[in-house]
Amino acid sequence: MNTLTQEEIAQGVIFSSVKDSRFKTMKISANIFMPLSEETASVNALLCYMLVRSCKAYPDFTTLSRKLASLYGAELNGSVSKMGDMQCLNITVSGLDDRYTIGGETISQELSRLLCQVIFNPKVENNKFDEDDMLQEKRQLLDMIDSEFNDKRVYASQRLIETMCDNELYGIKRCGTKEQIEALTTEDIYKAWENMLKTAHFEFMFVGDSDSQKASDVIYNAFKEINREPVDISTDVVYSVFDVKDVVEEMDVAQSKLEIGFRTACAEPESEATATRLMCSILGGTAHSKLFNNVREKKSLCYYCASRFFRLKGIMIIESGVETADIDKAKEAILNEVEEMKKGNITDFEIESAKLAVTNSFYGITDTVTGIVNWYSSQIMDASIDTPKEAADKINAVTKEQIVAAANKLQLDTIFTLKSK
């Protein structure tokens, strides 16, 4: 893999590229950041899905899908996520590298143009998006929100975050609420699109063997027409917990879910989060972590028991699925492992094996196109953008004292239990 090159091609518009000839495919990803807010979360989310449904050049879903399929199954995808207190709309095109087509087609150029068409030339008329397209995408977005309830692990972790951050921007759901989505009009979406082009922070990323300059030029020209006033990127971090919340929800399910949320009092970009990241891995990030070995293997209480760290928000969560009769036992066992971390009862073997696992995953991530895109995109808001080697060196330099210090900053914030009736 070659190194990352980066350029600000318009105010608040970054174009990055990595030239790499190892892959059969190429990808261009646009991450579009806007502040999370109750008023705009729904309309921005719907906008994202509208943009990938059709555009002026390919005015309906089938025409666009046939175009993509005929480019050897190229893909155009939209998705919405949260990164800290920002809402991130992701629009990605990917397809076969030009070298592997049967008919010698230049897919990379077609896909760069297509990405620009869907972002800058959507199917709009009289300051409105298309009514039928909106009804279809509303229906699909409402289905998607409903289906998050179908997966009880996803549902339980969402309820934890919602409960934990109920007075913070981070508590807003990534696609807003169903009620708001239902009320949206084609004019609302048009205004959101204009607002996005003017104020959002854009991060484009190109990975592949072909020349990225053409893609960069097309995007540069598109932004020349726009009067940009980009937003600031920031996230509120909660450093102290005053009351521990304990919420139990009963449901007709076979397995109860236990979700425990902590504040880490350490978040990017203000603080260097490497030690907290390693601490989280030792606790519950691998199949030889404290939680896996003690709560699953020794006590046979669960099939999964793992911890995750959200480094931009300063939150760590622990998730498990247990028998209802074992909820208290599991809670005690999990919190006990957290106490062990705080007391410094961590072996050198636990530290070394976590370092090996984390650094191995860093080095491996750049062996896929998506991995490279995700590696750099996930660091957009960090204090510095590291290569896998730089990030691995930071992990390897963490001392036991730093790990114990990171563990001692953990403050229990919320316990959410989805209890089987």
Place this chain on the structure above:
Amino acid sequence: MSIKEIKSQRTGDRYYKINHNSGLTIYLYPKANYNSKYAIFGTKYGSVNNAFSLDGGKVNSVPDGIAHYLEHKLFESEDGDAFARYAKTGANANAYTSFDKTCYLFSCTENFDESFEILLDFVQSPYFTEETVAKEQGIIGQEIRMYDDSPEWRVMFNMLEKMYHNHPVKIDIAGTVDSIAKITPRYLYDCYNTFYNLNNMVLCVAGDLTPEDILKTADKMLKPCEKHTIENYFEDEPYEVVDNYVEQEFSVSVPLFNLGFKDKAHKVSQKELAEIEILMSVIASPSSELYKRLDDGKLINQSFSDEYFSGPGYNSVILSGESRSPKEAAEMIKQYIMELKDKGINKEDFEIAKKEVYGDAVSSLNSVDNICNTMADFHFNQIDIFGLIDDIAACTLEDVENRLMKMLDVNNSTLSVIVPKE
């Protein structure tokens, strides 16, 4: 021992196929300048192999879910578990059991030799005691409970139960809390000694490696196996489905469906697989006419997908997704298939589908894990990863139309639906 190099003109890639003296077939797919290395050690033994004999001996019937239970227990040996050993190398290890195979795998960027040795060692070293077997009941019990709450899992098994009268593909891969309670060390050794014979197994490796890199460890670690005859027993399975509809209430917000078309059981050839993949793209890809009708009718959403589902003694096509009106969606799908059989496939639709399937097949050669998992599966089904790409490129409209006429019997299907609880 023989080493054969197999090249692909179209992709510029190559792999080595090694028939090792131990009886094992080894594949190495070199990936220059990749940091990641991936290895998978698999046996042709899955949840459906619950009645078998060795060298014409007596038929062994074993409890449901035992292949998966064995997978969990193989990680443990007399001197600790494999995860603890992998912890010293930094590899990310895992395993899975499907209907027709069990695979053990790891990925790493450093210490490949050490991790490779651990993989070859623990898979060849069974250690089952009353105590270790008992310990796993709680863990697998919770895994089963987790799947009990999965509507995607339930909607599929409800369908399989109404498609298959006798075939064990209708039984949950992990078994039930009751069936796994019957598992003993004796049963585990019987299954292990039958199916974990190197002649019944495959090893696939991908990464920046040479055959010599692999063989130095393989030669040391592989314990030669005598070839045995394994016979699997399945009760006769009628052609017809058991029932064409099944419904269950569940704690969901959006209803889900699986529509399965049961086919006559047969072994799928490489050329046939190429034809089926293109045919499924013609029918169900987002660029298809059927997709447009279903989408216009608000009968499906982005979760809509298709799968060709086959293994020893079972073949079917499954179309699945979320739908507010599953019955209408199923009717529209069947209607469209009848029309297609009647009128034939549009030439342009075929060309687009072929390009799509070709692009997907070439793209899948990007990642080491994809390559190894596919090669292991293909080995057990006598399919060549490059040969399939060539067959896709060579496929004609006539081939796909002929294939269509031989499958997707609209009068032999089962619709399974999960509906929200009142």
